[in-house]
Amino acid sequence: MKIFPKTFLYTLALLVLIAGIASGLIYKLMPGVYTKQKQDDLTTKTDQLVKQLEAGKREDIVGLMGSFAAYTQSNVTINIGEDEYSLIMYSNAAESEENVTSYVTITSNTVSEKSDSITMAFIDYDSQSKDLETSEGVIVSAPGSFSDPEETMQHSFTMDGELGTLTVSMTFAPVEEAVGAIVSLLPISILLCVVIAILFSLLYAHAMTKPIKAISDETRHMTLLERNARCKIKSKDEFGELAANVNGLYENLLSTIDSLEAELKKVAVAEKAKTDFLRAASHELKTPATAVSVIIDNMILEIGKYKNHGEWLPKCKELVDNLSDKLRDILDASHLEDVAESWVTESLETLCSNVIEPYLIIARARGLSLYMDWSASFSVTAPPRLLSKALSNIFSNAVQYTAPGGKFSVYCKGRSLIVENECASITEDQLSRLYEPFYRPDASRSRETGGNGLGLYIVETILHRLELDYRFEPMKSPDGMRFTIFF
Structure with a gap:
C-alpha cells in the first residue's frame, strides 16, 4: 500500500477512535x-435558605420557599412548631410542548385548640422569573411527580425561638432527559465526526505525502544522473532537512563522479604516455643495438673493411656505451612516478646552487657569459632530489644549446625561477613536440652534444607530479629561449 492511502486510513481511524471515546466518555461521565454539580448547588442554596429562615419571620416562609424552589426546581417542606409548609413542583400536562407552564402547590397546615381547618395556597410562576402569586384553593395532585430518582437533604434551624426542620428533595429527571438527548444525537454527532475526520485525514495525508512524493520524484531523476535534478523543498521541518541532505549527497556524488572521470582521463593519458614512451624507447634502442649486431657479424665473417677488428671494436664499444647511457636514462625516466621522498622547505638559492655548479664549469669552459641573481630568492617546499633532477635537466639543456660566446642567465622574479640562454629560437611547431620522449629539434646537433631527447620529458613529468606550472618560450631580444617555473 502506498503512503498516501496508508496515512489517510491511519489518521481517519485515529480521529474516529478519538471521537468515539469522547462521545462514550460524555455519555458515561x-x-x-x-448530578454532582446539582448536588453542590443545592447544598449551597439550602445553606443560604437556612440562614434566611433563621433571620426571617413566619410570614416570610412562603416567599422564601417559592424563590428557593423556583431557582433549584426542587420540592421543599418546612416543619416549625406545629405547622408544616410544603411546596411541590410539577408540570401542567395540559400545556403544549412549546409553552409548558410550571405550577407550584404550597400547603400550610395550622392546628390550634379552636380550629382544625387547613389552609392551602396555589402559586403560579414563570420559570424565567421569581415573581410568585398566591391564592387560596384546594390541593392539586401531580401524578408521577415523585416517580423519578431524587436527592433529599434535611437541615434544622431556629426561627423566633422555635425549632424547625427544612427538608429539600430534588428530582433527577432532567439528568435522565439530558442523557436521552445525548443518545438521540449520538448518530448525528458520530456522522459529523466521521465527515470531519475524512476531510482532515485527506488534507493531512496530502500535506504529509506531497514532500515525500516530490523527493521521490527528484531522486528518480538523480538515479539517472541528471545534472539539474534537485529537491526543491524549502520548509524548515524534517522534510526540508531531508531534501537538503539529499541535495548535498547528490552534489557530493556528482563531484566524486567528476573527480573519478578526471582521474580516469589522467590515467588514460598516463597510460598512453607510457605506451608512447615504450614505443619510442624501443625504437631508440633498436638502432644502436642493430648497428652493434651488424658490425660484430661482419667482423666475425671478416667481410671487407670489418676485417680490421682494431678499428671497429672501439666503435662497437662506443655504441654499447651509448646504448647503456640510454638504458640508464630510460630506466630513470620510467621510475619517476615511483620515487617516494619527503617534502622539505628550503631556499631556492640553496637548491639551485647544489645542482648548477657542474654546468657553470662547462659554461666557463665554452666561453659563455654568465649572469646569476639570487637577490629575490624565496623558500620552496618540495622533495629536493626530485626537484633537483628537473633543475639539472633544465640547466643542462640551457648550457648545451647556448651559442658559443652567448649568455646563460639564472635569476628569480616574484615567486618564479627563470633560466635564459641565447641561442637560435625554436619554432612553434617544434615547441609543441619538445616534451615528447626522444624528440630532438636538431638530430645532428643532439648527437654532438650527447642529448638523447629525454631531458624535457623528464622535466615535464616531475613538474606535473609536483603540481608546478611552467612555461618554455622563445625570447625576441636577444634571440634565445626562456624556461620559467612558477612556485
Whole structure:
C-alpha cells in the first residue's frame, strides 16, 4: 500500500477512535458530573435558605420557599412548631410542548385548640422569573411527580425561638432527559465526526505525502544522473532537512563522479604516455643495438673493411656505451612516478646552487657569459632530489644549446625561477613536440652534444607530479629561449 492511502486510513481511524471515546466518555461521565454539580448547588442554596429562615419571620416562609424552589426546581417542606409548609413542583400536562407552564402547590397546615381547618395556597410562576402569586384553593395532585430518582437533604434551624426542620428533595429527571438527548444525537454527532475526520485525514495525508512524493520524484531523476535534478523543498521541518541532505549527497556524488572521470582521463593519458614512451624507447634502442649486431657479424665473417677488428671494436664499444647511457636514462625516466621522498622547505638559492655548479664549469669552459641573481630568492617546499633532477635537466639543456660566446642567465622574479640562454629560437611547431620522449629539434646537433631527447620529458613529468606550472618560450631580444617555473 502506498503512503498516501496508508496515512489517510491511519489518521481517519485515529480521529474516529478519538471521537468515539469522547462521545462514550460524555455519555458515561456527564450524568455523574451533572448530578454532582446539582448536588453542590443545592447544598449551597439550602445553606443560604437556612440562614434566611433563621433571620426571617413566619410570614416570610412562603416567599422564601417559592424563590428557593423556583431557582433549584426542587420540592421543599418546612416543619416549625406545629405547622408544616410544603411546596411541590410539577408540570401542567395540559400545556403544549412549546409553552409548558410550571405550577407550584404550597400547603400550610395550622392546628390550634379552636380550629382544625387547613389552609392551602396555589402559586403560579414563570420559570424565567421569581415573581410568585398566591391564592387560596384546594390541593392539586401531580401524578408521577415523585416517580423519578431524587436527592433529599434535611437541615434544622431556629426561627423566633422555635425549632424547625427544612427538608429539600430534588428530582433527577432532567439528568435522565439530558442523557436521552445525548443518545438521540449520538448518530448525528458520530456522522459529523466521521465527515470531519475524512476531510482532515485527506488534507493531512496530502500535506504529509506531497514532500515525500516530490523527493521521490527528484531522486528518480538523480538515479539517472541528471545534472539539474534537485529537491526543491524549502520548509524548515524534517522534510526540508531531508531534501537538503539529499541535495548535498547528490552534489557530493556528482563531484566524486567528476573527480573519478578526471582521474580516469589522467590515467588514460598516463597510460598512453607510457605506451608512447615504450614505443619510442624501443625504437631508440633498436638502432644502436642493430648497428652493434651488424658490425660484430661482419667482423666475425671478416667481410671487407670489418676485417680490421682494431678499428671497429672501439666503435662497437662506443655504441654499447651509448646504448647503456640510454638504458640508464630510460630506466630513470620510467621510475619517476615511483620515487617516494619527503617534502622539505628550503631556499631556492640553496637548491639551485647544489645542482648548477657542474654546468657553470662547462659554461666557463665554452666561453659563455654568465649572469646569476639570487637577490629575490624565496623558500620552496618540495622533495629536493626530485626537484633537483628537473633543475639539472633544465640547466643542462640551457648550457648545451647556448651559442658559443652567448649568455646563460639564472635569476628569480616574484615567486618564479627563470633560466635564459641565447641561442637560435625554436619554432612553434617544434615547441609543441619538445616534451615528447626522444624528440630532438636538431638530430645532428643532439648527437654532438650527447642529448638523447629525454631531458624535457623528464622535466615535464616531475613538474606535473609536483603540481608546478611552467612555461618554455622563445625570447625576441636577444634571440634565445626562456624556461620559467612558477612556485
